[in-house]
Amino acid sequence: MKESNEDWTIVIKPQTGLFDIDFKELLQYRDLLYIFVRRDLMAVYKQTILGPIWFFIQPLLTTMVYAFVYGGIANIGTDGKPRLLFYLTGTVLWAYFSECLVSTSSTFTANASVFGKVYFPRVILPLAKVISTLFKMGIQMILLAIAYAVYIALGQYSFQVNGYILTLPLLIIIMANLGLGVGMIVTSLTIKYRDLQYLVAFGVQLLMFAAPVVYPLSRFHGKMLLLLKLNPVSAVIETFRAAVLGGTVDWYMLGYSFMISTVLLAAGYVIFNKAEKSFIDTV
Amino acid sequence: MSIVIKVEHVSKMYRLGEVGTGTLTHDLNQWWARLRGKEDPSSKIADLNDRTKVSDSQYVWALKDVSFDVNQGEVLGIIGRNGAGKSTLLKILSRTTLPTEGIIRAKGRIASLLEVGTGFHPELTGRENIFQNGAILGMTRHEIRRKFDEIVDFAGVAKYIDTPVKRYSSGMYVRLAFAVAAHLEPEILIVDEVLAVGDAEFQKKCLGKMKDVSTNDGRTVLFVSHNLAAVKTLCSRSVLMSQGTVRDIGDTNQIVTQYVKLNSDYMTRRIEYKGEDQAPGNDKIKVLRAEVTPDVISVDDPVTISFELLNMMHFTRFKVSFDLVNSSEQIVFSTAVDITISARGSASAKCYIPGHFLNDDIYSVWFYMFTDEMTPLLLLKDMLNFEIIDKSRDYAYLGKINGVVRPILRWETSG
Numbered sequence: 001m002k003e004s005n006e007d008w009t010i011v012i013k014p015q016t017g018l019f020d021i022d023f024k025e026l027l028q029y030r031d032l033l034y035i036f037v038r039r040d041l042m043a044v045y046k047q048t049i050l051g052p053i054w055f056f057i058q059p060l061l062t063t064m065v066y067a068f069v070y071g072g073i074a075n076i077g078t079d080g081k082p083r084l085l086f087y088l089t090g091t092v093l094w095a096y097f098s099e100c101l102v103s104t105s106s107t108f109t110a111n112a113s114v115f116g117k118v119y120f121p122r123v124i125l126p127l128a129k130v131i132s133t134l135f136k137m138g139i140q141m142i143l144l145a146i147a148y149a150v151y152i153a154l155g156q157y158s159f160q161v162n163g164y165i166l167t168l169p170l171l172i173i174i175m176a177n178l179g180l181g182v183g184m185i186v187t188s189l190t191i192k193y194r195d196l197q198y199l200v201a202f203g204v205q206l207l208m209f210a211a212p213v214v215y216p217l218s219r220f221h222g223k224m225l226l227l228l229k230l231n232p233v234s235a236v237i238e239t240f241r242a243a244v245l246g247g248t249v250d251w252y253m254l255g256y257s258f259m260i261s262t263v264l265l266a267a268g269y270v271i272f273n274k275a276e277k278s279f280i281d282t283v
Numbered sequence: 284m285s286i287v288i289k290v291e292h293v294s295k296m297y298r299l300g301e302v303g304t305g306t307l308t309h310d311l312n313q314w315w316a317r318l319r320g321k322e323d324p325s326s327k328i329a330d331l332n333d334r335t336k337v338s339d340s341q342y343v344w345a346l347k348d349v350s351f352d353v354n355q356g357e358v359l360g361i362i363g364r365n366g367a368g369k370s371t372l373l374k375i376l377s378r379t380t381l382p383t384e385g386i387i388r389a390k391g392r393i394a395s396l397l398e399v400g401t402g403f404h405p406e407l408t409g410r411e412n413i414f415q416n417g418a419i420l421g422m423t424r425h426e427i428r429r430k431f432d433e434i435v436d437f438a439g440v441a442k443y444i445d446t447p448v449k450r451y452s453s454g455m456y457v458r459l460a461f462a463v464a465a466h467l468e469p470e471i472l473i474v475d476e477v478l479a480v481g482d483a484e485f486q487k488k489c490l491g492k493m494k495d496v497s498t499n500d501g502r503t504v505l506f507v508s509h510n511l512a513a514v515k516t517l518c519s520r521s522v523l524m525s526q527g528t529v530r531d532i533g534d535t536n537q538i539v540t541q542y543v544k545l546n547s548d549y550m551t552r553r554i555e556y557k558g559e560d561q562a563p564g565n566d567k568i569k570v571l572r573a574e575v576t577p578d579v580i581s582v583d584d585p586v587t588i589s590f591e592l593l594n595m596m597h598f599t600r601f602k603v604s605f606d607l608v609n610s611s612e613q614i615v616f617s618t619a620v621d622i623t624i625s626a627r628g629s630a631s632a633k634c635y636i637p638g639h640f641l642n643d644d645i646y647s648v649w650f651y652m653f654t655d656e657m658t659p660l661l662l663l664k665d666m667l668n669f670e671i672i673d674k675s676r677d678y679a680y681l682g683k684i685n686g687v688v689r690p691i692l693r694w695e696t697s698g
Contacts, residue, residue: 007390008289008388008389008390009389009390009391009392010378010387010388010389010390010391010393011386011387011388011389012375012376012378012381012382012386012387012388012389013381013382013385013386013387014381014382014383014384014385028421029418029421031418031422031423031424032418032419034418034424035414035415035418035424036415039404039407039411039415042407042411043404043406043407114402114419115379116374116379117377117379117395117402118377118379118395118402118419118420119377119378119379120419120421277380277381281297281298281380
């Protein structure tokens with residue numbers, strides 16, 4: 001019997017190092033990613049009457065409620081932008097971030113039964129969610145475009161979309177990084193400390209008020225403004241609004257936001273990777 | 284023959300009890316010990332896995348220093364009682380958990396069939412689930428598409444392929460799940476107790492497929508089962524696990540024999556007492572010795588049950604009797620014999636049960652003594668226990684053969 005170490009394709013050994021991440025393996029499982037994305041999109045509206053229309057109804061109603069409560073009742077200014085468009089531009093990217101975060105942060109607990117039986121790179125699941133949520137966001141973008149067109153047709157607002165719109169891919173990447181990164185840290189910790197699971201659910205809702213989703217940054221000054229700017233989500237939403245409804249972009253803020261999101265993603269992935277190896281013993 | 288799996292000194296430690304409050308301080312302690320370069324404080328106090336004993340330790344070794352090799356193309360059986368560490372070993376092999384110590388090296392894809400319908404989404408149709416399940420198990424979409432018809436055909440669910448699997452019967456579910464895994468063409472396939480489910484026809488298909496996979500394609504199968512008939516028939520070599528360690532590895536027949544002997548340690552196959560003081564019984568009759576032979580009993584072996592009795596009275600004519608009770612508490616038969624034992628003397632009685640009569644099961648002997656006028660003198664429930672094991676079969680069905688008894692009967696056929 002001859003042995004050569006190069007022949008082994010699978011090596012299972014105790015806790016691997018921090019940066020022992022197998023990107024080649026991820027590539028092998030790309031078909032699984034595709035199938036999970038498809039499943040996420042299909043399974044959502046199975047056995048519903050309205051089906052994919054739900055993707056429209058949800059953001060539309062949310063935005064209308066925001067416009068009514070924050071604009072109508074609380075009378076928070078919108079920088080002179082039409083209320084519906086102002087809230088829509090805020091929620092489109094925010095909803096993407098929060099959905100990525102919430103679904104990623106339940107990765108381990110929600111899939112414990114599958115993870116307990118078969119091996120595949122666990123990160124495929126949150127990745128699939130980030131991609132399938134992208135479709136939902138696309139639909140909301142269409143909604144935004146329709147609302148915009150209606151405003152223009154009624155002569156209530158002029159076409160303000162400008163060159164900044166080219167930053168959209170970057171904005172989406174930042175949001176995805178943030179959602180994934182924070183979500184992966186949370187889900188890795190929830191394996192042992194379930195408390196976090198409950199924190200995330202309403203934490204995300206609270207966090208929305210720490211970002212300029214339902215108010216413009218221009219309302220604030222001094223320390224408060226600095227605090228809001230520290231939130232990496234703020235730059236993304238402000239930039240998107242400026243690109244669609246007109247305004248200026250704070251490039252430093254956007255750069256800071258991108259850096260933070262990258263660091264969080266890297267940290268999240270390292271922690272996630274470490275957690276996935278032993279999670280089934282603890283869960 | 285080349286080695287496809289090499290398991291070297293693999294150990295796995297589990298923490299007992301509930302994970303809850305206190306885990307944070309515990310984690311910090313562990314982390315602090317590691318930081319100072321000391322051994323994990325918890326690993327020293329871990330016990331070997333023995334469920335029957337209440338352990339003081341918070342930690343337990345589910346596996347301890349397990350090493351063995353698996354050759355290419357063989358069907359290796361893994362047997363052991365519940366809690367012997369089989370499932371933990373499989374979990375490590377299928378990479379759902381990591382070992383605490385040791386290393387496993389393997390060549391090629393390992394696919395496990397640890398449980399039925401893994402990763403099946405109830406809302407998705409059979410077709411969608413085939414793709415998803417296949418992909419989870421590591422197949423590419425192209426591979427699945429190529430195998431799709433074969434899988435559906437094998438599972439026999441063509442009619443329901445576009446129905447959500449939540450409406451499938453459990454049998455259909457299993458068939459579909461096994462079909463996907465069987466067509467995955469992994470270099471190493473782990474099969475765990477799937478044969479317990481599914482009808483005879485499907486079992487036949489599965490076993491055929493397993494044989495096919497190992498003999499024709501040179502692929503390797505790890506077969507974990509409590510079904511000794513299946514293990515004996517399918518595996519040439521087996522591993523016997525006990526309390527988290529490998530007790531032995533070798534020829535299946537010899538390993539199964541060992542396994543049964545190991546099990547019989549937990550059974551009373553023989554009682555023997557020197558003095559009349561300790562011997563069970565009462566002031567009328569004592570049982571000095573009782574025994575079931577041989578040590579390992581297969582369904583085709585004759586069984587001898589013998590008793591040695593001590594008469595404490597002046598009366599000399601008795602009836603010795605016992606009920607044979609199976610694991611579902613049914614009395615298989617009751618038998619009795621007349622015996623004469625001299626006053627304050629002893630005598631022995633032997634009962635011969637023919638081979639090809641009892642089915643494979645765990646049996647218990649309930650012992651009775653009467654006077655010859657049927658006045659009860661002594662009753663000892665569960666005096667002896669023994670197990671009758673199945674033998675290897677030369678036909679395809681490997682499931683449990685029904686019936687309290689399993690006689691060979693004369694048949695006549697025509698036409």
